[in-house]
Amino acid sequence: MSQQEILQKNYSTPLHLQQVDIVGGEGFNALFFKNLLNPLLSNSDLTVSNFVQSSNEVIQRLNDTEVFNTSHLEVVEASAAADEHSLVIEGQTTAFKRNIQQSQLKPLPVKAILTLRPSLLKHFTVTPVLFENGIALNGIYSNLNAFGNSESLSFNGLVDLRSESPLKNFNFNFQAPLKDPSYRLVFNSLLSKSTVAWASNHEQTNSSVYLGLHKRFGRSLTSELGFSGVHRNVYNLSDFTSDTIKSDASFSNKNSLLLNVNYDSRSFTPESLYKFPTKGLSLTFNNELIIDQEKEQFSKSDLKFQSLYSFFNNWLTFEVAGGIGSIILNDTSKKPHFQDKFFLGGFNSLRGFKFNSTGLKDGNDFVGGTNYFQLGATAYSKIPFVKASPLRLRLFINAGDVINDIPTLKNTNFIKNSAQAVGWGLTYSLGSVANAEFNYNIPISTRTQDITKPGIEFALSLSGDFN
Secondary structure, X not given: OXXXXXXXXXXXXXXXXXXXXXXXXXXXXXXXXXXXXXXXXXXXXEEHHHHHHHHHHHHHHHHHHOOEEEEEEEEEEOOOOOOOOOEEEEOOOOOOHHHHHHOXXXXXXXXXXXXXXXXXXXXXXEEEEXXXXXXXXXXXXXXXXXXXXXXXXXXXXXXXXXXXXXXXXXXXXXXXXXXXXXXXXXXXXXXXXXXXXXXXXOEEEEEEEEEEEEEEEOOOEEEEXXXXXXXXXXXXXXXXXXXXXXXXXXXXXXXXXXXXXXXXXXXXXXXXXXXXXXXXXXXXXXXXXXXXEOOOOEEEEEEEEEEXXXXXXXXXXXXXXXXXXXXXXXXOOOOOOHHHOEOXXXXXXXXXXXXXXXXXXXXXXXXXXXXXXXXXXEEEEEOOOOOOOXXXXXXXXXXXXXXXXXXXXXXXXXXXXXXXXXXXXXXXXXXXXXXXXXEEEXXXXXXOOOOEOOEXXXXXXXXXXXX
Protein backbone atom coordinates (compact mmCIF):
# COMPACT_ATOMS: atom_id res chain seq x y z
CA MET A 1 0.00 0.00 0.00
CA SER A 2 1.39 3.42 -1.01
CA GLN A 3 1.95 6.27 1.45
CA GLN A 4 -0.87 8.22 -0.19
CA GLU A 5 -3.26 5.27 0.21
CA ILE A 6 -2.30 4.93 3.87
CA LEU A 7 -3.02 8.61 4.47
CA GLN A 8 -6.39 8.43 2.70
CA LYS A 9 -7.39 5.38 4.73
CA ASN A 10 -6.50 7.08 8.02
CA TYR A 11 -7.55 10.67 7.30
CA SER A 12 -10.16 10.62 10.10
CA THR A 13 -7.85 9.06 12.73
CA PRO A 14 -7.62 11.47 15.72
CA LEU A 15 -4.22 12.76 16.87
CA HIS A 16 -3.21 14.72 19.95
CA LEU A 17 -0.19 16.91 19.16
CA GLN A 18 1.78 17.34 22.38
CA GLN A 19 4.79 19.29 21.10
CA VAL A 20 6.91 20.30 18.12
CA ASP A 21 10.65 19.64 18.18
CA ILE A 22 12.64 22.03 15.96
CA VAL A 23 16.04 20.89 14.70
CA GLY A 24 18.25 23.47 12.98
CA GLY A 25 16.50 26.56 14.35
CA GLU A 26 19.39 27.96 16.37
CA GLY A 27 19.52 31.76 16.43
CA PHE A 28 15.78 32.26 15.94
CA ASN A 29 13.37 33.32 18.68
CA ALA A 30 10.82 30.86 20.09
CA LEU A 31 8.09 33.44 19.38
CA PHE A 32 9.18 33.46 15.75
CA PHE A 33 8.50 29.73 15.48
CA LYS A 34 5.28 29.91 17.49
CA ASN A 35 3.92 32.35 14.92
CA LEU A 36 5.01 30.18 11.98
CA LEU A 37 3.65 27.02 13.61
CA ASN A 38 0.33 28.59 14.57
CA PRO A 39 -1.69 26.43 12.09
CA LEU A 40 -0.50 23.36 14.05
CA LEU A 41 -0.37 24.81 17.56
CA SER A 42 -3.76 26.53 17.56
CA ASN A 43 -5.48 23.16 18.09
CA SER A 44 -3.68 20.18 19.59
CA ASP A 45 -6.45 17.67 18.79
CA LEU A 46 -6.40 16.97 15.08
CA THR A 47 -7.23 14.30 12.59
CA VAL A 48 -4.60 13.05 10.16
CA SER A 49 -6.34 15.13 7.48
CA ASN A 50 -6.13 18.28 9.62
CA PHE A 51 -2.48 17.58 10.37
CA VAL A 52 -1.55 17.20 6.68
CA GLN A 53 -3.37 20.41 5.77
CA SER A 54 -1.81 22.38 8.64
CA SER A 55 1.65 20.98 7.89
CA ASN A 56 1.45 22.18 4.28
CA GLU A 57 0.50 25.65 5.51
CA VAL A 58 3.44 25.67 7.94
CA ILE A 59 5.88 24.69 5.18
CA GLN A 60 4.55 27.52 2.99
CA ARG A 61 4.97 30.00 5.86
CA LEU A 62 8.55 28.80 6.36
CA ASN A 63 9.25 29.27 2.63
CA ASP A 64 7.83 32.79 2.81
CA THR A 65 10.53 33.81 5.29
CA GLU A 66 13.21 33.11 2.62
CA VAL A 67 15.79 32.17 5.27
CA PHE A 68 15.64 28.35 5.04
CA ASN A 69 17.09 26.29 2.20
CA THR A 70 15.10 23.19 3.15
CA SER A 71 12.38 22.34 5.66
CA HIS A 72 10.94 18.94 6.54
CA LEU A 73 8.06 18.15 8.90
CA GLU A 74 7.23 14.67 10.17
CA VAL A 75 5.05 13.18 12.92
CA VAL A 76 6.19 10.50 15.40
CA GLU A 77 4.88 9.00 18.62
CA ALA A 78 5.11 11.38 21.56
CA SER A 79 7.41 9.00 23.43
CA ALA A 80 10.17 9.30 20.81
CA ALA A 81 13.35 10.89 22.16
CA ALA A 82 14.08 14.47 21.13
CA ASP A 83 17.34 15.68 19.59
CA GLU A 84 19.49 17.20 22.34
CA HIS A 85 19.90 20.40 20.28
CA SER A 86 16.24 20.76 19.32
CA LEU A 87 13.94 23.58 20.39
CA VAL A 88 10.75 22.22 21.98
CA ILE A 89 7.47 24.11 21.60
CA GLU A 90 4.54 22.74 23.57
CA GLY A 91 1.12 22.24 22.04
CA GLN A 92 -2.09 23.62 23.53
CA THR A 93 -2.70 22.31 27.07
CA THR A 94 -6.50 22.48 26.77
CA ALA A 95 -7.81 19.62 24.68
CA PHE A 96 -10.42 20.28 22.05
CA LYS A 97 -13.12 17.74 22.95
CA ARG A 98 -15.35 17.75 19.88
CA ASN A 99 -13.14 15.54 17.70
CA ILE A 100 -12.69 13.05 20.56
CA GLN A 101 -16.41 12.80 21.25
CA GLN A 102 -17.21 12.22 17.59
CA SER A 103 -14.64 9.44 17.28
CA GLN A 104 -14.68 6.13 19.07
CA LEU A 105 -10.90 5.96 18.70
CA LYS A 106 -8.68 7.32 21.44
CA PRO A 107 -6.49 10.14 20.07
CA LEU A 108 -2.93 9.00 19.41
CA PRO A 109 -0.41 11.17 21.33
CA VAL A 110 2.16 12.43 18.81
CA LYS A 111 4.75 15.10 18.35
CA ALA A 112 5.99 16.80 15.20
CA ILE A 113 9.67 17.09 14.28
CA LEU A 114 10.56 20.09 12.12
CA THR A 115 14.01 19.79 10.55
CA LEU A 116 15.44 22.98 9.04
CA ARG A 117 18.54 23.88 7.07
CA PRO A 118 18.98 27.67 7.24
CA SER A 119 20.51 29.71 4.46
CA LEU A 120 23.80 31.52 5.02
CA LEU A 121 22.40 34.05 7.49
CA LYS A 122 25.29 36.42 8.01
CA HIS A 123 28.18 37.31 5.75
CA PHE A 124 30.38 40.13 4.48
CA THR A 125 31.33 40.12 0.82
CA VAL A 126 34.00 42.12 -1.00
CA THR A 127 33.77 42.00 -4.78
CA PRO A 128 36.28 43.69 -7.08
CA VAL A 129 34.90 43.91 -10.63
CA LEU A 130 37.46 44.31 -13.40
CA PHE A 131 36.39 45.89 -16.70
CA GLU A 132 38.45 46.65 -19.79
CA ASN A 133 38.11 50.39 -18.98
CA GLY A 134 38.50 50.41 -15.21
CA ILE A 135 37.60 48.75 -11.95
CA ALA A 136 34.74 48.84 -9.46
CA LEU A 137 34.77 47.69 -5.85
CA ASN A 138 31.58 46.51 -4.15
CA GLY A 139 31.20 45.62 -0.47
CA ILE A 140 28.10 44.07 1.10
CA TYR A 141 27.26 43.18 4.68
CA SER A 142 24.12 41.07 4.96
CA ASN A 143 22.31 39.58 7.96
CA LEU A 144 19.11 37.63 7.20
CA ASN A 145 18.25 37.15 10.89
CA ALA A 146 19.24 40.41 12.53
CA PHE A 147 17.01 40.18 15.63
CA GLY A 148 15.91 36.53 15.67
CA ASN A 149 12.71 36.93 13.63
CA SER A 150 14.14 36.68 10.08
CA GLU A 151 14.63 40.45 9.81
CA SER A 152 16.94 41.25 6.90
CA LEU A 153 19.60 43.92 7.34
CA SER A 154 22.15 44.89 4.67
CA PHE A 155 24.69 47.61 3.88
CA ASN A 156 26.08 48.04 0.38
CA GLY A 157 28.94 50.31 -0.63
CA LEU A 158 30.04 50.75 -4.25
CA VAL A 159 32.97 52.64 -5.75
CA ASP A 160 32.98 52.50 -9.55
CA LEU A 161 36.14 53.99 -11.06
CA ARG A 162 35.36 53.40 -14.73
CA SER A 163 36.12 56.49 -16.79
CA GLU A 164 32.72 56.53 -18.53
CA SER A 165 30.61 56.15 -15.39
CA PRO A 166 32.46 56.98 -12.14
CA LEU A 167 30.08 56.40 -9.25
CA LYS A 168 30.08 56.19 -5.47
CA ASN A 169 27.04 55.09 -3.52
CA PHE A 170 25.98 53.70 -0.17
CA ASN A 171 22.76 51.78 0.35
CA PHE A 172 21.02 50.61 3.54
CA ASN A 173 18.15 48.12 3.45
CA PHE A 174 16.01 46.68 6.25
CA GLN A 175 13.13 44.22 5.93
CA ALA A 176 10.96 42.83 8.72
CA PRO A 177 8.25 40.15 8.44
CA LEU A 178 4.75 40.83 9.68
CA LYS A 179 2.57 38.29 11.53
CA ASP A 180 1.82 36.71 8.17
CA PRO A 181 5.39 36.02 6.92
CA SER A 182 4.33 36.44 3.28
CA TYR A 183 4.22 40.20 4.06
CA ARG A 184 7.40 42.16 4.79
CA LEU A 185 7.93 45.79 5.73
CA VAL A 186 10.76 47.31 3.65
CA PHE A 187 12.89 50.37 4.41
CA ASN A 188 15.64 51.54 2.09
CA SER A 189 17.93 54.57 1.94
CA LEU A 190 20.47 55.52 -0.74
CA LEU A 191 23.25 58.09 -1.08
CA SER A 192 25.07 58.42 -4.40
CA LYS A 193 27.47 60.72 -6.21
CA SER A 194 28.45 60.39 -9.85
CA THR A 195 30.31 62.27 -12.54
CA VAL A 196 28.58 61.96 -15.89
CA ALA A 197 31.45 61.62 -18.34
CA TRP A 198 29.82 63.17 -21.38
CA ALA A 199 31.19 66.33 -22.92
CA SER A 200 29.69 68.48 -20.16
CA ASN A 201 31.25 66.45 -17.32
CA HIS A 202 28.67 67.60 -14.79
CA GLU A 203 28.21 65.99 -11.38
CA GLN A 204 25.10 64.51 -9.76
CA THR A 205 24.22 63.66 -6.17
CA ASN A 206 21.13 61.79 -5.02
CA SER A 207 19.73 60.86 -1.64
CA SER A 208 16.51 58.92 -1.17
CA VAL A 209 14.40 57.10 1.41
CA TYR A 210 11.82 54.43 0.70
CA LEU A 211 9.16 52.68 2.80
CA GLY A 212 7.14 49.85 1.32
CA LEU A 213 5.18 46.65 1.84
CA HIS A 214 6.33 43.47 0.10
CA LYS A 215 3.97 40.55 -0.53
CA ARG A 216 4.84 37.04 -1.73
CA PHE A 217 2.13 35.05 -3.52
CA GLY A 218 3.48 31.51 -3.51
CA ARG A 219 6.74 30.54 -5.18
CA SER A 220 6.74 32.65 -8.36
CA LEU A 221 4.83 35.89 -7.80
CA THR A 222 5.69 38.91 -5.62
CA SER A 223 4.53 42.50 -5.43
CA GLU A 224 5.64 45.61 -3.56
CA LEU A 225 4.04 49.00 -3.01
CA GLY A 226 5.79 51.88 -1.33
CA PHE A 227 6.51 55.60 -0.96
CA SER A 228 9.78 57.20 -2.09
CA GLY A 229 11.28 60.62 -1.38
CA VAL A 230 14.27 61.82 -3.45
CA HIS A 231 16.53 64.86 -3.04
CA ARG A 232 18.97 65.48 -5.91
CA ASN A 233 21.45 68.01 -7.20
CA VAL A 234 23.05 68.64 -10.60
CA TYR A 235 26.08 70.92 -10.37
CA ASN A 236 29.60 71.77 -11.59
CA LEU A 237 28.36 72.43 -15.10
CA SER A 238 30.86 73.22 -17.85
CA ASP A 239 30.74 75.60 -20.78
CA PHE A 240 29.69 72.68 -22.98
CA THR A 241 26.66 71.72 -20.88
CA SER A 242 23.48 71.44 -22.92
CA ASP A 243 20.36 73.51 -22.30
CA THR A 244 18.49 70.36 -21.18
CA ILE A 245 20.97 69.73 -18.36
CA LYS A 246 21.10 73.42 -17.45
CA SER A 247 17.32 73.58 -17.10
CA ASP A 248 17.46 70.74 -14.52
CA ALA A 249 20.53 72.03 -12.67
CA SER A 250 20.66 72.78 -8.93
CA PHE A 251 18.55 71.13 -6.20
CA SER A 252 15.19 69.42 -6.73
CA ASN A 253 12.86 67.10 -4.81
CA LYS A 254 10.55 64.31 -5.88
CA ASN A 255 7.95 62.28 -3.95
CA SER A 256 6.34 59.28 -5.58
CA LEU A 257 4.42 56.05 -5.14
CA LEU A 258 6.24 52.97 -6.46
CA LEU A 259 4.70 49.67 -7.54
CA ASN A 260 6.64 46.53 -8.47
CA VAL A 261 5.16 43.22 -9.62
CA ASN A 262 7.48 40.31 -10.40
CA TYR A 263 6.74 36.85 -11.80
CA ASP A 264 9.61 34.37 -12.01
CA SER A 265 9.23 30.71 -13.00
CA ARG A 266 12.82 30.18 -14.15
CA SER A 267 14.92 27.14 -13.25
CA PHE A 268 18.69 27.32 -12.83
CA THR A 269 21.60 24.93 -13.29
CA PRO A 270 23.16 23.47 -10.10
CA GLU A 271 26.70 23.65 -11.56
CA SER A 272 26.36 27.47 -11.64
CA LEU A 273 25.20 27.47 -8.00
CA TYR A 274 21.75 28.33 -9.37
CA LYS A 275 22.86 31.54 -11.12
CA PHE A 276 22.50 30.57 -14.82
CA PRO A 277 18.84 30.21 -15.91
CA THR A 278 17.94 27.49 -18.41
CA LYS A 279 14.16 27.47 -18.66
CA GLY A 280 11.14 29.53 -17.71
CA LEU A 281 9.80 33.06 -17.79
CA SER A 282 10.56 36.22 -15.83
CA LEU A 283 8.31 39.30 -15.97
CA THR A 284 8.91 42.53 -14.06
CA PHE A 285 6.53 45.49 -14.09
CA ASN A 286 7.43 48.82 -12.46
CA ASN A 287 5.33 51.93 -12.10
CA GLU A 288 6.21 55.28 -10.54
CA LEU A 289 3.46 57.81 -9.91
CA ILE A 290 4.74 61.28 -9.04
CA ILE A 291 2.58 62.81 -6.31
CA ASP A 292 4.68 65.89 -5.54
CA GLN A 293 7.53 67.38 -7.53
CA GLU A 294 8.87 70.83 -8.27
CA LYS A 295 8.84 69.99 -11.98
CA GLU A 296 6.21 68.17 -14.01
CA GLN A 297 4.12 65.35 -12.55
CA PHE A 298 3.87 62.11 -14.50
CA SER A 299 3.41 58.34 -14.44
CA LYS A 300 6.40 56.21 -15.48
CA SER A 301 5.95 52.52 -16.34
CA ASP A 302 8.15 49.81 -17.78
CA LEU A 303 7.87 46.08 -18.39
CA LYS A 304 10.89 43.77 -18.69
CA PHE A 305 10.82 40.11 -19.67
CA GLN A 306 13.12 37.13 -20.13
CA SER A 307 12.04 33.84 -21.70
CA LEU A 308 14.31 30.79 -21.89
CA TYR A 309 14.13 27.27 -23.22
CA SER A 310 16.81 24.57 -23.27
CA PHE A 311 17.42 21.47 -25.36
CA PHE A 312 19.58 18.35 -25.11
CA ASN A 313 19.80 18.28 -21.31
CA ASN A 314 20.63 22.02 -21.11
CA TRP A 315 23.43 21.82 -23.67
CA LEU A 316 21.72 24.47 -25.78
CA THR A 317 19.71 27.36 -24.31
CA PHE A 318 17.80 30.02 -26.24
CA GLU A 319 16.86 33.32 -24.63
CA VAL A 320 14.60 36.16 -25.77
CA ALA A 321 14.63 39.22 -23.51
CA GLY A 322 13.68 42.85 -23.67
CA GLY A 323 11.65 45.69 -22.28
CA ILE A 324 9.38 48.62 -23.07
CA GLY A 325 8.64 51.74 -21.08
CA SER A 326 6.78 55.01 -21.27
CA ILE A 327 6.31 58.24 -19.33
CA ILE A 328 2.82 59.75 -19.43
CA LEU A 329 2.88 63.48 -18.68
CA ASN A 330 0.00 65.41 -17.11
CA ASP A 331 1.00 68.39 -19.25
CA THR A 332 2.54 67.37 -22.59
CA SER A 333 3.96 70.85 -23.08
CA LYS A 334 6.36 70.25 -20.20
CA LYS A 335 9.26 67.83 -19.77
CA PRO A 336 10.31 65.55 -16.88
CA HIS A 337 13.66 65.91 -15.15
CA PHE A 338 16.33 64.27 -17.33
CA GLN A 339 17.20 61.87 -14.48
CA ASP A 340 13.64 60.48 -14.65
CA LYS A 341 13.89 59.60 -18.35
CA PHE A 342 14.89 56.27 -19.90
CA PHE A 343 18.48 55.60 -21.04
CA LEU A 344 20.04 52.68 -22.93
CA GLY A 345 23.58 51.47 -23.53
CA GLY A 346 26.07 49.27 -21.72
CA PHE A 347 26.66 45.73 -20.43
CA ASN A 348 23.30 45.17 -18.78
CA SER A 349 21.29 47.33 -21.14
CA LEU A 350 22.37 47.33 -24.80
CA ARG A 351 25.61 45.52 -25.69
CA GLY A 352 27.83 47.11 -28.32
CA PHE A 353 27.27 50.66 -27.02
CA LYS A 354 28.76 52.73 -24.23
CA PHE A 355 26.93 53.30 -20.95
CA ASN A 356 23.74 55.40 -21.45
CA SER A 357 25.06 56.59 -24.81
CA THR A 358 22.33 55.89 -27.36
CA GLY A 359 19.37 57.85 -28.63
CA LEU A 360 18.37 61.45 -28.05
CA LYS A 361 21.00 64.15 -27.57
CA ASP A 362 21.12 67.85 -26.85
CA GLY A 363 24.47 69.11 -28.06
CA ASN A 364 26.94 66.51 -26.80
CA ASP A 365 24.79 65.36 -23.89
CA PHE A 366 22.62 62.26 -24.00
CA VAL A 367 19.37 63.38 -22.38
CA GLY A 368 17.23 60.23 -22.44
CA GLY A 369 13.69 59.82 -23.71
CA THR A 370 10.14 59.46 -22.43
CA ASN A 371 9.81 56.08 -24.17
CA TYR A 372 12.12 53.16 -24.86
CA PHE A 373 12.23 49.68 -26.24
CA GLN A 374 14.91 47.00 -26.07
CA LEU A 375 14.89 43.52 -27.59
CA GLY A 376 17.52 40.82 -27.79
CA ALA A 377 18.00 37.15 -28.63
CA THR A 378 20.85 34.99 -27.32
CA ALA A 379 21.93 31.40 -27.89
CA TYR A 380 24.03 29.71 -25.17
CA SER A 381 25.94 26.46 -25.55
CA LYS A 382 27.99 24.30 -23.25
CA ILE A 383 31.64 23.76 -24.08
CA PRO A 384 32.17 20.39 -25.83
CA PHE A 385 33.90 17.74 -23.70
CA VAL A 386 33.62 19.89 -20.56
CA LYS A 387 31.15 18.34 -18.12
CA ALA A 388 29.15 20.14 -15.41
CA SER A 389 30.77 23.51 -16.07
CA PRO A 390 29.16 26.93 -15.57
CA LEU A 391 31.03 28.19 -18.66
CA ARG A 392 28.91 28.92 -21.75
CA LEU A 393 29.51 30.08 -25.32
CA ARG A 394 27.18 32.87 -26.40
CA LEU A 395 25.92 34.40 -29.66
CA PHE A 396 23.69 37.48 -29.38
CA ILE A 397 21.85 40.18 -31.26
CA ASN A 398 20.19 43.17 -29.59
CA ALA A 399 18.48 46.39 -30.60
CA GLY A 400 16.90 49.31 -28.80
CA ASP A 401 16.22 53.02 -28.72
CA VAL A 402 15.03 55.86 -26.49
CA ILE A 403 12.51 58.19 -28.12
CA ASN A 404 10.02 60.91 -27.24
CA ASP A 405 7.28 60.15 -29.76
CA ILE A 406 5.58 56.74 -29.70
CA PRO A 407 5.47 55.34 -33.25
CA THR A 408 2.36 53.61 -34.58
CA LEU A 409 2.34 49.82 -34.85
CA LYS A 410 2.24 50.14 -38.64
CA ASN A 411 5.50 52.08 -38.63
CA THR A 412 8.34 49.55 -38.46
CA ASN A 413 11.07 52.07 -39.30
CA PHE A 414 11.69 52.71 -35.60
CA ILE A 415 13.01 49.12 -35.32
CA LYS A 416 15.10 49.34 -38.49
CA ASN A 417 16.52 52.70 -37.40
CA SER A 418 17.30 51.71 -33.80
CA ALA A 419 20.70 51.06 -32.24
CA GLN A 420 21.70 47.49 -33.15
CA ALA A 421 24.62 45.18 -32.46
CA VAL A 422 25.57 41.52 -32.75
CA GLY A 423 28.39 39.62 -31.12
CA TRP A 424 29.75 36.49 -29.54
CA GLY A 425 31.47 35.68 -26.30
CA LEU A 426 31.83 33.59 -23.18
CA THR A 427 29.93 33.80 -19.90
CA TYR A 428 30.81 32.14 -16.59
CA SER A 429 28.40 32.12 -13.64
CA LEU A 430 29.19 30.54 -10.28
CA GLY A 431 26.67 31.97 -7.83
CA SER A 432 28.04 35.07 -6.13
CA VAL A 433 31.55 33.57 -5.98
CA ALA A 434 32.81 34.24 -9.51
CA ASN A 435 31.22 35.75 -12.59
CA ALA A 436 32.82 36.67 -15.89
CA GLU A 437 31.73 37.96 -19.27
CA PHE A 438 33.85 38.27 -22.40
CA ASN A 439 32.21 39.71 -25.51
CA TYR A 440 33.28 40.75 -28.97
CA ASN A 441 30.78 43.38 -30.09
CA ILE A 442 29.94 44.30 -33.68
CA PRO A 443 27.61 47.35 -33.92
CA ILE A 444 25.60 47.09 -37.14
CA SER A 445 23.58 50.33 -36.99
CA THR A 446 25.05 53.47 -38.53
CA ARG A 447 23.47 56.19 -36.39
CA THR A 448 25.86 59.08 -35.85
CA GLN A 449 24.41 60.13 -32.48
CA ASP A 450 25.29 56.87 -30.68
CA ILE A 451 28.66 56.08 -29.11
CA THR A 452 29.44 52.52 -30.13
CA LYS A 453 31.73 50.11 -28.33
CA PRO A 454 33.04 47.68 -30.94
CA GLY A 455 35.54 44.95 -30.24
CA ILE A 456 36.43 43.36 -26.93
CA GLU A 457 34.41 44.03 -23.79
CA PHE A 458 34.80 42.07 -20.56
CA ALA A 459 33.91 42.05 -16.88
CA LEU A 460 35.31 39.80 -14.16
CA SER A 461 34.13 39.67 -10.53
CA LEU A 462 35.54 37.52 -7.73
CA SER A 463 33.80 37.64 -4.37
CA GLY A 464 35.40 36.96 -1.02
CA ASP A 465 32.92 35.92 1.68
CA PHE A 466 33.79 36.52 5.35
CA ASN A 467 31.18 34.65 7.41
